[in-house]
Amino acid sequence: MNQRLRGWAVLGLLALVLGAAGIAGAQPIHIEYWHINSATFGGAAVKEAVERFQELNPDIRVTDRFQQGDYGGLLNNLQAALAAGNPPAVAQIGYNYRLFAFEQVPHVPFESFRDSDPGYDEFINSFVDGVLGLGQDADGVQRAIPLAVSVPLLYYNADLFRQAGLDPDNPPRTWEEVRQAARQIRERTGQYGIGIQITSANNWVPQSMVESNGGWLLDPEGRVAIDSPEVIEVYKFWQDLAQRDRTLPVVTDAEQEQAFVAGRLGMYIKTSAILQNFAQQANFELRTAPFPTWGDKPRRVAAGGNALFITARDPGQQRAAYEFIKFLTSKEGQTIWVKGTGYLPIVQGVEDDPRYLADFFAENPLMRAAVAQLPDAVPWAPFPGPRGFEAETTLAEAREAILNGADVEATLRETAAILRRLLGQ
């Protein structure tokens, strides 16, 4: 351990010396930016933002590096880079990993630049209400800055709607309407009616479904609540779509996505972040509607996405990273980002401003359903503690069992017991 620390210290000194030499020689500072935006998932927007930032800051060079395997993969690579003493300057951390990162990933809190930057307060006040909380720890320290906020959306194939005798101008608003529409699509066109985004790594969409039904996966005190009637009702409904109606295919998420883009799935509940990609790929009339509600109960959608952490160790790079993050979340940076992805704008005054996103929103009605849901956004609640990630997968496995026909109540009861053990309750 001691040796490792010494190694780090030596590397840190070396970086410091090199950094200082860099400043002395008026060399540009090089920083690395790690992200999960592949070519089909906002990659072009990252490149555009980096180029614009370099135009504005000729003394800083940014290398953007795409990381495989979503937020989990990025975090693994970051851990390896940290252990090797060679972390990037800026890294995207998925909100589901934020509690872990606050405590465990060595980083410079964004807030620590407050005193050295006169523009700090103005920058902090530019965000939409509530968003900054996604980068704050339990004590309210602003450790990271949210970059991306997405919400689950109802995507639908207007051509299939028409073939099924449904009105594409009146998409389903409640889950019951979704169910009816899905049945009609199945009966009239033979195609599957509805898909719901799934993964074994987390429970992002289930959280939105459950909280919209007045229940919790974890209640506000953090206690496991997946065996409550509201949760059982949601999973029973989901199972009925799959097993009773046979309108929801029991397949992997990649397969649902393929099927939807190929025009073989009527509706698809999926992150808004993939909107621009769907819009380019679909060879049918793609439309979007807000996430469905349960009757008259209020909609609650978990905010997905990521926050930017400063993980550089050299002070010069830290400063450059700070400036880069400020640009990515400036009005100009957000304009590039939102246009290229489907994430929601998180700074005030860009939606209606013709210099920024006003024209884009006017031409892209698909975004409206997403933006309309921003007031309904609630924090994505990751399962806490050292066994939290395992608990997430355990709940995802319960969903797999349920969709394959297992008894809903019994499965959720058993799973709740396991989760309580994993979370130490």
Place this chain on the structure above:
Amino acid sequence: MKAMTEGRARRGRALSLGAGEAIRGYLFILPAVVLLGIFVYRPLLETLRLSFYEWNMVSPTQTYVGWSNYREMLESPGVRRAISNTAAYALWLGALVLVLPTIATVALTYMRTFWRRAFRVVLFLPNIISLATAGVIWLWIYNPIGGFLATVWDALGKFPVNWLSNPNTALGAIAVIVAWKAFGYNFLLLTAGLAGVPQEVVEAARVDGAEGWVLWRHILLPMLGPTIVFVLSATLVMAAEYVFTPIHMLTEGGPINSTTNVVFEIWRQAFRWFRVGYSSAIAICVFLLFLVITTVQMLVSERVVSYEER
């Protein structure tokens, strides 16, 4: 007694090398020893050490927990599942990439040269495709919504099977992807092994009246023994390691843990759930398990390979 001692001493002297020669010998093996030390044995020892700790990969503190990781593993249904699944993968792959290629090798010997060559190319081709690419290809084949298999099923009037999402079919579906890729390589090995059988032995057997099944049973297959044993060990490695890529890409170990295996479990514990110590404990046990299997395999192959020239 005295003579024996003298004899041994003489032999010892005759075999021992001069100091310079010995040093040169050590120098020759030094690069290999250093590289193996750095990249194999040091990580192995580090894994052994970590298996007694609790650590999440980034935290500066590693907590010593004694044997508790090992105790937890013995009681874990997830680990039991991973081990039994690995055995299931081995059985699937044994059938698909050991038995089938052997049959294909035999069948090809009865074909005309042109067709034999054509089939060799066709059967080998999938091997040059990476497993990641194979995963994507098979996603299209398996997709119950408009995928290739579903279209065939549909034409036969059957309801499509959710190959990758049904706990009863997912493991076999993953094994088929690996087999599809590995088939050609094993086939090539077996074909080469068969070509290496000395013609005079075959001729001699023919003179003695061995034909058809008798020739295969008593001459050709036994002489293929070493190759078959090698292919068998490679198959076990596939069951543990190769299947990781399609599991990771297509099923993430699901549905309901039905496709996980030992390597995926080790990876998931360490890199998804950040339980490095526990993951290391599983890794150490898997290492020991494979050490035993490999040793047994070597002992068995000593016997099977008895036809080989010595």
